[in-house]
Amino acid sequence: MAKITGELYNQFTIEEYYVEDKPFYLPVNDEVELFEAAYAARVPILLKGPTGTGKTRFVEYMAWKLGRPIAAAKRSPAKAASNGRLIPLITIACHEDLTASDLVGRYLLDAEGTRWIDGPLTRAVKSGAICYLDEIVEARKDTTVLIHPLADHRRVLPVEKQGLVLEAKKGFQLVISYNPGYQSALKDLKESTRQRFIAIEFTPPPPEVEAKIVEAESGCAPQQSLALAKLGEKIRNLQEHGLREGASTRVLIYAGKLMANGIAPRRACHVAVVWGITDDHEVQRSIEEVVSSIFE
Amino acid sequence: MASTGTGGPDLERNIAPELREQLEGLPASFQKEFDAAATTLSFIFNEEELDAWAKEALSISTHTARSWEAGVEYLKVSGAVAKRLSFASFTQWARCGAYLSNDSPTLAVAYFRASPDIVANLRPQHIARWASLGRSMYKGxxxxxxxxxxxxxxxPSLARNLSFWDVEVFAGLIEGLSAKSYDLATECLVLGSDALSGMSREREPFLSLCRALTDTGWREVKACFQVVGKALPLVEESQKSRFLRLAERLAREGSRETSAFLVSGSTALGKIKPQDQQRILDLCDSLLTVSPPAVHAFLHxxxxxxxxITMAQLDTWFERGARLIxxxxxxxxxxxxxxxxxxxxxxxGLSSSLELERVKGVLMLYCRALSGADVEVTESDKLVHKGIGWVSEGHATTEGTKVYLPLIIDRYPTKGDNFGWYKVVSTHQVAHIEFxxxxxxxxxxxxxxxxxxxxxEKALLSTVTEDLEMKALQRGAEKNWVTDMSRYFSLFTDRKLALDVFTLMEDGRLDFRVKGEYPGIKGFYGRVQEGALEGRPSIRELPLRQALVELLTRFSMDQxxxxxxxxRYAKAARALAKIQNRLRSPEATVEDTAExxxxxxxxxxxxxNEREPEEEWENQDFDAEEEFSEEELAELIKEMGPVPQEGSMEQEPYESPEEIDYRGDFKPELVQTLNRMRSGQTGESEEGTGGLTQEMLEEMLRQSAELGTEQEGEGMETFAQNLMKEAGVTSPMASPGQGYGPMVHVDEQGGSLEAREPKTYVYDEWDFRAVDYKPKWCIVREKTVDEGDLRFFGDTMRNYAPLINDVRRQFELVIPESFRKVRRQPDGDEFDLDASVEAMIDRRSGITPSEKxxxxRNKQERDVAVVFLLDMSASTAEAIDEGRPTPGDQDAPDDPVEYMMWLRARREGLVQRRYKRIIDLEKEGVALLLQALESIGDVYGVxxxxxxxxxxxxxxxxxxxxERFSDAVKKRIDKISPLHAxxxxxxxxxxxxKLERQEAKTKxxxxxxxxRPQDRGYSREGVxxxxxxxxxxxxxVEARRLNISPFCLTVDKSGHDYLKAMCGDVGYEVLEDIWTLPQRLPQLYRKLTI
Structure with missing residues (x-):
């Protein structure tokens, strides 16, 4: 819940963070139905796809959609939570130093001794939240094993240090995301992890859809959003020819935002798209040429 | 001239009796000659003079036994000479001859023989000096x-063409040369007289050059005489002397290749405009003061x-070089x-022209981005050489998978604009694929x-006709068409016209599409179009049909x-415009073009197709918006009546419109054929050609209008074969072994190299003298080692079994080492008990406790990629003798050929004694290492x-x-063997x-x-x-810049001296005991990577 501490910032307890406003999400395929079904069946989900294809946004959207109050009237979050309708979303960005205790919890020193503090995963399990582990491959391998008991029929989280086993609350949903683009042997998901999830693949949306997304997100002119979508498509053609990943919808949106704020289109594309996606000079130049062909 | 008053040829009277007597003692032929001469001279000389002449004749003839021969010559020419000279000069001339005869009758013979010609061209006062020139060459x-x-x-020929002064100089030159070699001097004399005769003002500097050469490099003189005749005419008249003076100064500075300079220099000058030569020579002069050899290089x-670059830009380039030098x-x-x-x-930087080579990469990615296909960009002449139907070298085109562009572009004053042209052209070509x-x-x-x-098509087939061609067509419809394009073009009687119109329509459609899809390029695209329009032929001068096609061309380019x-055909023109207008829509497809x-x-x-008189034309505007309607067209067609019969008398043969350069060669039928053949390759079709036979191909080619007339003679068979080859279909008739030919030997002096074959790579080389890279200097050819026997690997494993266990244990230890428990951390898995207790104590005693x-567990993930580079040079064949020191290199010959012989000799001797060679130890080391590396899981290459x-x-x-470690790898180790340099x-x-492409943290x-590193042109001479x-x-150092840590291990004990220089601050180790190589290698590696 939002605790108003002065007027400087909003602060939420981790399991009380809800997606309240409808996030913009344009379904490309049947991913919404799949997610709903998996949620109902308590099957963990793996979101696969290159960066900037809307994985995170999708999770936010689903958290909002699944927890949407049936009544149209806006309720206070606290009330909604008590109704058990809003579903908290706990996002954990995985990094290479993420340890098991970072997820599960640890003892802290206290005036009197030690005090246990739950980690975000534990809190998600306890509160029945959607727990989204972003970029799971980045985490240390020993950490990923930790989610195994949660990701199969057991749905439990052993907390060794406390000698507990936590049963996941109804509504707990494990979602992980994974970018296969890295393709490095070191950054691959273990088979045993992979096969505990259903996988929803995210690909860059088709140009018409992407143009709509760019337009809605950035607020640039429809014509510009079309051109940006075209640019995205062309750049993706270069994948495997010098680019590891094409331009994501996200960078196109950034470019669109800059344009909407009065930056000249070519310039906007240079700073948001060209320079961001590669350091290879020749590739940069080629993309710049594409940009200068598409934009006046 | 002496008086000739005493007319009568009365010899008896004129010759003094005592002389007569002396004459009697000489050979009869002499006397005969004497009488003849006397008769002639008696008309010229008076008695007294005749007397003097006769005396001289006698004095010449009586010096030695053979002097009379000289006398004979004297007598023979006297008449001719006497006519030219006063008696005083005549006497002097005769006197000189006498002196010469005194020295050597042969000399005198030559002297007298040359005289008649000489006296005609030489002033009398020079005769004595001339004689003395010859005289001084005679050294007895x-x-x-x-x-x-x-x-x-x-x-004589010299005197005719040269001033006496020059003759004297030349003679001096020859005399100087004769001091070195008479043969050479003689040859030069002959060559020189020819060469000098052809010269005018430049003679003097040339002689001066030669004089300089006799001092510095006399051997060159002859060569100079030889080449100068061919070389100088290349140089502009006014600059010849300059050029020669330059050569002289170079010679004086010690250049040894003056003749070569004359040739190459004049060739170089000959290639530039006459008015620029002076400037170039100015530059040469200024360069000469700094570095004579550079003049050579510069001209070259x-x-x-x-x-x-242009002349004006040359100065900038030159300045920079002059400063550098x-x-x-x-x-x-x-x-x-x-x-x-x-x-x-x-x-x-200076040049405005743009070579495709430099922007190929960018353009290729650009084309790939636009088309989404694996388009490649190459030079258009390559397609021409394939002989599959494309003929124009300078034009852009595409055959479906590659975009062909001209080699170099210099149309616009700046590089940027020239690049823009390339871009427009590529965009258009790619549009063929994209749209x-x-x-x-x-x-x-x-x-x-x-x-x-x-x-x-139906209508065409239903026409019952006796026409053979039609019958063929009917048959054609039943069979499979080679391509849809062929089927389409078979609808037309005049295929050439149809193809032209189709091309124009399609190109027009694409231009419109491109401008719509890529507004950014519109501006330059327009400029290129305008440029193309400028060169179009005048419509009024074309016969009618061509004029209308030309109009269509203009429409397609937005004019x-x-x-x-x-x-007469205003309506027809308007109809064409309207048809074209319809294609100006983003919805238009290639099928619309066809319609x-x-x-x-x-x-x-x-x-x-006939001429129209001047007054029957008027200028018209056409509207891009005018709508096309089928009814209107039908009416027009009706109005125009039937198609005029072929071959009506007034008609001129139809010619295709001039090509539009930025659109290039468009051959849809051929491309479709190629594509079909290519897809047949990958598809499941039984034949590799996508169901096409060579016969079908040939027939299609015969029908097609895409092949120019000039190619028809070449035989469709070759053509079809070439096409099949292009599509990757090998015709059974193709002769084998048409690979890359023998390796071309490129001299060390040559320029940059190019990697033309697969698996070859070009690298720069560092020239420390120039403190600069030699661009594209070396070609690396990547090959895979042949697979040998697995036994070697197995044997090594067995022989080193204890060592292997040891190494493996060591390597396995590496892993836990990186999982160390790190204590007293601000954050971590669990409390560090000691630290917590301390913290509690601190807190209770009122001290701020440490947060740590x-x-x-500090898990530093091992993320290592390593490349082992093994020296496989011939010297690794050297045997190692246990107990005795490794034989040094002291007695090794320097010449690589001898060196290898020497090595082979040694090697053979050693093989008999079954000693191990360095390479064997290297191989064993590698085998052990492979095993170890596999256990540790590093990414590695060998x-x-x-x-x-x-x-x-x-x-x-x-x-x-x-690659994965496999038996193949094990087998390859066996085949590692000493090779060359x-x-x-x-x-x-x-x-x-290779390493750069790896993502590992440690490389x-x-x-x-x-x-030592050594190779031909790499290591032999002192420097x-x-x-x-x-x-x-x-x-x-380059590797290091890329975050790769290099390490050198050498078994050359004398390696310390050069290794210090070679490795700098890069780590290296000299292995004292070569036998330890297999052990040391894994150890070292472990040490390096922890």
Whole structure:
């Protein structure tokens, strides 16, 4: 819940963070139905796809959609939570130093001794939240094993240090995301992890859809959003020819935002798209040429 | 002239009796000659003079036994000479002859023989000096008399063409030369008299040059005489003397190749405009004061440099080089040879022309981005050479998978604009792929027209006709068409016209699409179009049908205003415009183009191709918005009547419109054929050709209008075969072995190399003298080592079993080491008990406790990629003798050929004694290492290198970085064997390139060698030894810059001296005991990576 501490910032307890406003999400395929079904069946989900294809946004959207109050009237979050309708979303960005205790919890020193503090995963399990582990491959391998008991029929989280086993609350949903683009042997998901999830693949949306997304997100002119979508498509053609990943919808949106704020289109594309996606000079130049062909 | 008053030829009276007596003692032939001469002279000389003459004759003839021969010559020429000279001069002349005869009768003979001609061209007062010139060449020997005689022999022609002063100089020159060699002097005399005769004002500087050469390099003189006749005419008249003076100064500065300079210099000057030659010579002069050899280099590269930059820009390039050469002579020299990267850069910066080579990469990615296909970009001449139907070298085109562009563009004043042209052209070519020009399907409906294709075909087939061609067509319809395009074109009687119209329509459609899809390029696209319009032929001068096609061309390029239109066919022109307008829509497809072509063809085929008088034209504007309507067109066609009969008398044969350069060659039918053949390759079709036979192909080609008339003679068979080859279909008739031909030997002196074959890579080389890279200097050829026997690996494993266990244990220890527990951390898995207790105590005693109360496992993920580079040079065949020191290199011959012989000899001796060679130990080391590396899980590659010469650096793959460890790898180890030389630099660069692609955090390049780097032109001469070491050092530094840690391990005990220079601050180790190599290798590696 939002605790108003002065007027400087909003602060939420981790399991009380809800997606309240409808996030913009344009379904490309049947991913919404799949997610709903998996949620109902308590099957963990793996979101696969290159960066900037809307994985995170999708999770936010689903958290909002699944927890949407049936009544149209806006309720206070606290009330909604008590109704058990809003579903908290706990996002954990995985990094290479993420340890098991970072997820599960640890003892802290206290005036009197030690005090246990739950980690975000534990809190998600306890509160029945959607727990989204972003970029799971980045985490240390020993950490990923930790989610195994949660990701199969057991749905439990052993907390060794406390000698507990936590049963996941109804509504707990494990979602992980994974970018296969890295393709490095070191950054691959273990088979045993992979096969505990259903996988929803995210690909860059088709140009018409992407143009709509760019337009809605950035607020640039429809014509510009079309051109940006075209640019995205062309750049993706270069994948495997010098680019590891094409331009994501996200960078196109950034470019669109800059344009909407009065930056000249070519310039906007240079700073948001060209320079961001590669350091290879020749590739940069080629993309710049594409940009200068598409934009006046 | 003496008086000749005493007329009568009374010899008896004129000759004194005592003389007569003396004459009696001489041979009869002499007397006869004497009488004849006396008779002639008696008309010229008076008695007294005649007397003196006769006396002289006697004195000449009586010096020695053979003097009379000279006398005879004297008598023979006296008459002719006497006519020219006063008696006083005559006497002097005769006196000189007498002196010569005194010295050597042969000389005198030559002297007298040359005289008649000489006296005609020489002033009398010079005669004595002339004689003394010849005289001074005579040194009393047989050879010198030959030379002197030769001098007299050539004198007449010299005297005719040269001033006496020049003759004297020349004679002096020859005399000087004779001091070195008589033969040479004689040859030069002959050559010189020819060469000098042809000269005018430049003679003096040339002689001066020769004089200089007799001092510095007399052997060159002859060569100079030989070449000067061919060389000088290339130089502009006024600059010849300058040029020669330049050569002289060079010679004086010590240049030994004056004749070569004359040739190359004049050739270079000959290639530039006469008015520029002076400027070039100015530059040469200024360069001469700094570095004479650079003048050579400068003139040599002049032509290629000027092909890229203008004269004005040359100054800038030159200035830079002149500055450089003052600081660094070697570097400057390389600069003027255009063998340095700096030089290249400067030229590149200056020149406005753009070579495809430089932007190929960018353009290729650009094309791929636009088309989404694996498009490649190459030079258009390559397609022409394939002989599959494309003929125009300078034009852009595409055959469906590659975009062909002209080699070099210099149309606009700036590089940027020239690049823009390339871009426009590529965009247009790619548009063919992007907007589906080649995807034409006969039965696919169009978007904007009422489809007429199928009806036409039906109509055509139902016409009962005796026409053989039609019958063939009917048969054709039953069979499979080669392509949809062929089926479509078979609808037309005049295929050429149909193809032209189709091309124009399609190109127009694409231009419109491109401008719509890519507004950014619109501006320059327009400029290019305007440029193309400028060169179009005048419409009024064309026969009618061609004029209308030309109008269509203009429409397709967006020219619609003020176009001359024949009054008679104004309606037809307007109809064409309307048809074209319809294609100006983003919805238009290639099928629409086809429909539009059908309609335009209907109109055009009804227009006779005849001339129209001037007054029958008027300028018209056409509107891009005017709508096309089928009804209107039908009416027009009706109005125009039937198609005029072929061959009506007034008609001129139809000619295709001039090509539009930016659109290039469009051959949809051929491309479709190729594509079909290509897809047949990958598809499941039984035959590789997608169901096409060579016969079908040939027939299609015969029908097609896409092949120019000039190709028809070539035989469709070759053609079809070429096409099949292009599509990757090998015809059974193709002769084998048409691979890459024998390796071309490129001399060390040559320029940059190019990697033309697969698996070859080009690298720069560092020239420490020039402090610059030699661009594209070495070719690395990557090969995979043959697979040998598995036994070697197995044996090694067995022999070193204890060691292997040891190594493996050591390596396995590496892993836990990286999982150390780190105590007293601010954050971690669990409390560090000690720290927590302390913290509690602190807190209770009122001290701020430390926050560092946790411990955690510091997992530093091992992320290592390593490349091992194995020296496979011939020297690794050296045997190692246990107990005795490794034989040093002292007695090794320096010449590589001898060196290898020496090695082979040694090797053979050693094989008999079954000793191990260095390479064996290297192999064992590698085998052990492989085992160890597998246990630790590092990414690794093992390569060997050797080679001979810069164009052939061999790089052997034993295990590629991305390859898995397999039996194949084990087998390859067996085949590692000593080969040729050691050019380390390029091998290191190639290995670096491989490592660079790896993502590991730690990258190691491990070099194992047995001695100095050496190769032809890399290490032999004094300086070059340094050269190799420096280049290797640079290669290591480059690796380091890319975050790769190089390490060198050598077994050459004397290695410390050069290794210090070679490795700099790069780590290295000299193995004292070579037997420890297998053990040491894994140890070292472990040490390096922890």
């Amino acid at each position: 020997t047989w050879k010198s008399s030959g030379l002197a005689s030769k001098f007299f022999e050539v004198s 590269s002049l032509d290629s440099v000027l092909s890229r 003052r600081e660094n002579p070697e570097g400057g020299l390389a600069y003027f040879r255009v063998e340095s990267a700096t030089s290249e850069e400067v030229i590149e 589906g020009s080649f995807l034409f399907a006969f039965e696919k409906p169009s978007n904007l027209f009422q489809d007429a294709r199928l009806d036409r 619609r205003r003020g176009l001359p239109t024949p009054k 539009a072509t059908l309609r335009a063809y209907d109109v055009l085929s009804r227009v006779p 109360v946790y411990w955690f 390569y060997g290198f050797s080679g001979y010469g810069r164009e052939n650096v061999e790089f052997y793959v034993i295990k590629d970085v991305d 050691t050019r380390m630099g390029p091998a290191i660069r190639h290995a670096t390139a 190691i390049l491990f070099l194992i060698s047995d001695g 070059e030894k340094e050269y190799a070491v420096h280049d290797t050092h640079m290669a290591l």
